Amino acid sequence: MPALIAASAIRTCLGDGARTFAALLRGDCGVGPIRDVDGARLNVTAGYHIIDDDRHNVDQHRDDRRPDERAEALYRPSRWLADCIRDVLADAHLDAARQRLIVLVGTGLRELRIAERCADDTGQASIDAATERLHFDAAVREVCPGVAQVITISNACSAGGHALALAQDLIDLGEADAVIAAATDGMTESMLAMIGRFANGPTPRVRPFDRDRLGALLGEGAAALAIVPDRTPDVRPLARLLSSGMSCDATHETVPNADGIMRAIADAFTRAGRTPADVDLVVAHGTGTALNDPTEAALLQREFETRTTPPLITGIKGALGHTSGAAALMNVDVAIRCLHGSVVPPVVGLRERLDEGAALSFVMDAPVEATLRLAQINAFGFGGVNTITLVEAA
Amino acid sequence: MSPAPIAVTAWGIHVPDVSLDAAIGVATGDPACPPERAQELLGLKGLLNKDAATRLALCAIHRALGLPPRAPRASGPPDPRVAIVASSNLGNVSTVQAVVRTLRTGSLKDVSALDAPNASSNVIATTAAIWFRFGGPNLMVCSGATSGLDAVSLGCTLLRARRADRVIVVGSEPGDAAAHQLFARRAATQRGDRLCAGAAAVVLERADDAAATDAPVLGAIHHSMTVSRDDGDSAALTIGPALGESNDEDRNAGRTIDLTRIIGDAYGALGVLQIAVAAALMTQSPRPSSIAVRCGDELDGWRTTIVRDGAALSVSVPAPAALAREAI
Numbered sequence: 230m231p232a233l234i235a236a237s238a239i240r241t242c243l244g245d246g247a248r249t250f251a252a253l254l255r256g257d258c259g260v261g262p263i264r265d266v267d268g269a270r271l272n273v274t275a276g277y278h279i280i281d282d283d284r285h286n287v288d289q290h291r292d293d294r295r296p297d298e299r300a301e302a303l304y305r306p307s308r309w310l311a312d313c314i315r316d317v318l319a320d321a322h323l324d325a326a327r328q329r330l331i332v333l334v335g336t337g338l339r340e341l342r343i344a345e346r347c348a349d350d351t352g353q354a355s356i357d358a359a360t361e362r363l364h365f366d367a368a369v370r371e372v373c374p375g376v377a378q379v380i381t382i383s384n385a386c387s388a389g390g391h392a393l394a395l396a397q398d399l400i401d402l403g404e405a406d407a408v409i410a411a412a413t414d415g416m417t418e419s420m421l422a423m424i425g426r427f428a429n430g431p432t433p434r435v436r437p438f439d440r441d442r443l444g445a446l447l448g449e450g451a452a453a454l455a456i457v458p459d460r461t462p463d464v465r466p467l468a469r470l471l472s473s474g475m476s477c478d479a480t481h482e483t484v485p486n487a488d489g490i491m492r493a494i495a496d497a498f499t500r501a502g503r504t505p506a507d508v509d510l511v512v513a514h515g516t517g518t519a520l521n522d523p524t525e526a527a528l529l530q531r532e533f534e535t536r537t538t539p540p541l542i543t544g545i546k547g548a549l550g551h552t553s554g555a556a557a558l559m560n561v562d563v564a565i566r567c568l569h570g571s572v573v574p575p576v577v578g579l580r581e582r583l584d585e586g587a588a589l590s591f592v593m594d595a596p597v598e599a600t601l602r603l604a605q606i607n608a609f610g611f612g613g614v615n616t617i618t619l620v621e622a623a
Numbered sequence: 624m625s626p627a628p629i630a631v632t633a634w635g636i637h638v639p640d641v642s643l644d645a646a647i648g649v650a651t652g653d654p655a656c657p658p659e660r661a662q663e664l665l666g667l668k669g670l671l672n673k674d675a676a677t678r679l680a681l682c683a684i685h686r687a688l689g690l691p692p693r694a695p696r697a698s699g700p701p702d703p704r705v706a707i708v709a710s711s712n713l714g715n716v717s718t719v720q721a722v723v724r725t726l727r728t729g730s731l732k733d734v735s736a737l738d739a740p741n742a743s744s745n746v747i748a749t750t751a752a753i754w755f756r757f758g759g760p761n762l763m764v765c766s767g768a769t770s771g772l773d774a775v776s777l778g779c780t781l782l783r784a785r786r787a788d789r790v791i792v793v794g795s796e797p798g799d800a801a802a803h804q805l806f807a808r809r810a811a812t813q814r815g816d817r818l819c820a821g822a823a824a825v826v827l828e829r830a831d832d833a834a835a836t837d838a839p840v841l842g843a844i845h846h847s848m849t850v851s852r853d854d855g856d857s858a859a860l861t862i863g864p865a866l867g868e869s870n871d872e873d874r875n876a877g878r879t880i881d882l883t884r885i886i887g888d889a890y891g892a893l894g895v896l897q898i899a900v901a902a903a904l905m906t907q908s909p910r911p912s913s914i915a916v917r918c919g920d921e922l923d924g925w926r927t928t929i930v931r932d933g934a935a936l937s938v939s940v941p942a943p944a945a946l947a948r949e950a951i
Contacts, residue, residue, distance in 0.1 A: 341719050348720035360809045364767050366923045380773045383744035383765040398784035419722040423739045425731055477761035479701035479752040482740040492703055612749025614761045
């Protein structure tokens with residue numbers, strides 16, 4: 230059964246949802262110098278950071294802060310998550326005291342930066358970090374007292390897509406009056422090290438689906454969507470959530486597998502009762518890596534091969550970086566704004582499309598205006614965990 | 624509307640260095656090999672560079688699937704109707720911290736590329752999917768003290784939403800220094816509490832499917848609720864902390880088995896281990912009519928899951944001997 234998206238909020242390096250979408254339409258790129266770590270040593274010198282205000286700036290070690298205050302400033306993904314959840318609770322008029330409310334939090338990296346700082350010998354080992362803060366119960370319960378369940382789902386770069394799929398299932402099964410599908414991620418030094426370890430040289434910016442792409446960079450941010458049952462009274466939905474398909478390649482830890490992803494695509498369309506012929510817009514995963522982009526482009530060509538006019542395709546990681554577990558839900562927020570505004574922002578960073586996507590309609594250089602009804606959102610994660618989400622204009 | 628019951632059709636417990644058998648009165652199988660000797664159960668191939676929590680999880684699933692030691696690994700295409708939900712809070716922290724320490728003492732070149740998979744929090748779920756060919760939904764739950772029962776609950780959701788026909792739920796925590804250090808930093812950890820390294824797995828199916836295929840229904844999960852610690856049905860047996868004051872005889876009329884007091888706190892693995900123990904106890908005679916399984920803490924909240932006698936589903940419960948073969 231379809232569900233309704235009653236509210237959506239995001240925080241990205243380019244701001245909240247409205248600011249981010251406006252920046253995408255302008256073709257802005259949120260990349261900047263990497264912060265908080267020694268980028269030269271990591272072979273990662275750029276990133277898509279959220280620039281916090283002074284009070285929360287981890288680069289300024291103000292001595293007058295108590296250890297717990299200093300630690301609190303470090304829980305940045307928790308804070309962005311709480312901000313997004315506060316927004317959707319208000320916008321969707323949800324009340325955990327009156328409603329059975331479940332919050333599912335997708336994340337790739339959790340608050341593992343805290344565990345890294347615990348291991349660090351640079352003088353910060355004494356930070357007042359609690360292990361309970363590796364996951365997001367405390368952050369969510371603070372802004373949503375009375376919430377029935379908070380579950381942290383650590384499904385790598387498609388974690389938000391998985392949270393959304395399960396949110397719809399829980400609504401469908403009548404297990405909650407409303408579910409907030411949320412996601413958040415910052416950066417960890419260990420993940421940056423792995424990116425740097427496999428990069429030929431420092432990547433200056435993300436170029437999704439570009440012939441000359443150099444790899445992924447991390448982005449920071451969070452997202453939350455309020456999901457309620459279809460035909461809930463007094464709800465003015467942003468969009469209808471038709472379905473999400475889930476699959477696991479079960480073939481390789483780091484190499485995406487087309488057959489595994491196709492199973493998620495088939496699952497999504499079967500559940501929605503639609504076909505790829507109905508799709509007007511794809512917000513692609515598009516990480517700018519050597520492996521993802523040709524695999525995804527070839528898949529999209531396969532999915533839409535029978536169509537005379539393929540759907541418009543955009544992607545946001547050139548502008549926002551790879552926001553790991555939050556990426557899928559940021560894609561959904563952008564897709565909803567495309568449906569509302571009848572306009573699709575370009576793939577920031579894409580100059581010359583890769584050969585595998587020669588037959589695809591990437592939006593390049595400038596926004597494209599179009600009447601849009603159905604959007605497909607792709608998310609693929611480490612270990613071959615895939616979600617495909619279909620949303621439709623309300 | 625009462626959600627459709629879910630059957631627990633098999634379980635596997637793999638907790639090295641401790642004996643549960645005497646404490647709970649159930650044979651949990653041969654002594655569990657430690658993660659560094661996982662090849663004794665799993666066979667040698669493919670274990671190189673697998674971290675401790677992943678090895679323990681693979682061992683528990685191996686047992687739950689009833690595979691003999693060193694059984695050949697499944698081949699062929701992944702089964703899209705089998706899902707896995709894994710639970711662990713501390714599985715990858717050792718790798719994450721080791722990478723940072725390597726960067727401090729050496730350079731990026733010293734960071735092993737082979738550590739890349741193990742740095743990801745979902746390595747347990749995805750490795751198990753590759754190992755056992757589970758092509759359905761793949762979830763990694765890292766949700767603190769309730770994580771294990773959260774994972775069981777999501778497994779039930781996947782079945783009720785018909786996203787899979789079988790769900791393997793596995794919980795695992797490692798016993799490395801990093802895990803112990805972070806466990807000690809839990810606000811809920813009190814002096815004397817210790818982390819129990821180990822894993823447990825259960826196989827879940829829709830009860831009507833299990834009946835149709837003659838799968839042994841060990842116990843039926845009727846509902847799962849998140850509550851304060853002191854809510855919950857009165858059950859013949861509670862697995863988890865006692866309700867209210869432990870000497871409150873009215874509220875704790877049934878027997879209570881608090882595994883944490885017996886073997887230590889299995890943290891992210893605990894809820895799955897508790898369900899596995901509940902399923903094991905349901906094979907005994909006489910068996911309890913219902914078991915309340917509870918875990919959580921004051922910061923993460925509490926979750927109670929009720930496991931009822933599978934016979935209440937009007938499906939046949941096989942003789943204990945047959946169950947033992949299936950389960951171990």
